[in-house]
Amino acid sequence: MEILVIEDEQRVAGLIQRGLEEQEFKVTLAFDGEMGKKLALTKTYDLIITDIILPKINGLDLCKQIRSAHPNIPIIMLTALGTTDDKVEGFDAGADDYLVKPFELRELYVRIRALLKRNSIKGKNPGFLLKYADLELNNQTKVVTRSGTEINLTPKELKLLEYMMQNSERVLSRSEIAEKVWDTHFDTGTNFIDVYINYLRKKIDKNFPGKLIHTRPGMGFIFKSE
Structure with a gap:
């Protein structure tokens, strides 16, 4: 190496x-x-x-x-x-x-x-298409669309969305997200995971009727249809 x-x-x-x-x-x-x-x-x-x-x-x-x-x-x-x-x-x-x-x-x-x-x-593992509700993520082309509208994401936003879609309808703690998406331990002194969740919400939820990212107070976040 x-x-x-x-x-x-x-x-x-x-x-x-x-x-x-x-x-x-x-x-x-x-x-x-x-x-x-x-x-x-x-x-x-x-x-x-x-x-x-x-x-x-x-x-x-x-x-x-x-x-x-x-x-x-x-x-x-x-x-x-x-x-x-x-x-x-x-x-x-x-x-x-x-x-x-x-x-x-x-x-x-x-x-x-x-x-x-x-x-x-x-x-x-070659790329494949992830789908949930009207949201699609192509792992090969890195293209994300919702209701046919293409959404531009940064590399980290893309990785976060991919992990949440792969683990939809399950509560994900900040520690789990930090470990699985960032390969690091969650630092309680920073809020970078919440920052990225907010970035992602603005892009995939804000301009669409059904919300997909939800906060579970004291537990973390869940990706599911309302």
Whole structure:
């Protein structure tokens, strides 16, 4: 497995490289966004780790450009910015996971393994059409329609909707959503899951008569027809 690490702090990059190589990963380093972009777009990696605050091209713009060229490559963001808004911005840029500095290398290993496993399973299962009421999600084309109207979703909104449709008519806790959609443990100090639920509601419920996403106070959320 080959991993690209884009990190301008060479000491941190070196620590990550040594730690990952001990886990038998092959690691390539880039010390600015421009170098990271060039490597990411000219060679195929199994996973990319990038900081957000980078010289030349910041991590958010870099993530969007990589995601545009390689829709399925797992991307982990490493950053000192840990507020809900920062996380939402990172996920909206196309990141699959978000790790706040300082972090332990063993936590990074767990996140990497989870993303690689999920990507492997995804690769063995071709896309298909999910349907619920008048809502449709095509896993191959990533097109979402409701009553024939196409709805534009960000990558994370799409993953959240997909999980909720696959588990319709069942209450989903915030912890479960965090683990299954974000591959992370729910941080009670942030409300990024509620933020994404609200984003999704505005897009798939607001302009349509029947509501599909419902809150269960004290428990979580449920995807079902009214």
